[in-house]
Amino acid sequence: MNLFAVSFFGHREVDDPFVIEQQLEAIIRELLHTKEYVEFLVGRDGEFDQLVSSTVRRCKRTIRDDNSSLVLVLPYMTAEYRNNEQSFHEYYDEIEICLESAEKHFKSAHQVRNRSMVDRSDLVIFCVEHDSGGAYQTMRYAKKAGAKIMNLPDVPR
Template sequence: MDVFTVSFFGHRILEEWKDREIEEVIKMLLIKYEYVEFLVGRSGDFDQLVSSTIRRVRREWGSNNSSHTLVLPYLTAEFKNNEEILSKYYSEIEFCEASINAHFKSAYQIRNREMVDRSNLIVCYLKNDFGGVYQTIKYAEKLGKRIINVAMK
């Protein structure tokens, strides 16, 4: 089975909610590809918006041809305290091997690059020309990854 992998990156605080735009992208991918692996984080507004949209679309359309995977940079207190709930919310939960022992300040960027490396498509909410999301998208551009910036829609 061909797996098409999509990673999502966005600012912790959103100026505007782009749930319709994200929903359109998710639906298009589910129609176009045999199986879609959605990789997400859990660090702010964009991550929460993306995950709730993925869950809603998978519930409405069925979830047989997709997975919703939380990729954490390391074991967090939030995960330890909420493992059962999180395990029900996501299809899968992964800990990024490359960042699991890294210093916490660099762990997210290491995790983000690993997610980019395994992705066919990057969906982002990027409005700033600085910060972690900006660095991640620059890395994706350098690799020639296809990028959809929903902040510009």
């Protein structure tokens, strides 16, 4: 089976969530129709992550749900996950704790997790609107690593 991995990164707050959601839906729809199996890798660190997760779930429900998985990648074991494990497993198809980042100091764990996600992705989708923050740092890393990237605010609407 040909696995196509896509990871998503964005700022905690999204300026125009309706437009971003439309862009995400078009991309996810295309991937579900054209790829044999898609692994959607997401975090849970802000508005963009929640927008991605809800859009993937909706597309799986309305378009096709037999060739993809929504995978939450945590940088380390969190109290939120530990205390709500059943709810997490009902929402996400899979939950992973990134081994590389789980062993790091919590202040650097998110960036280590993000780089690990980029390294295993065939496509990395960003929603980066300013030149600061973790998502911006991850986008710089992805460019330097030669990853195939797409930044939604730069895509013609």
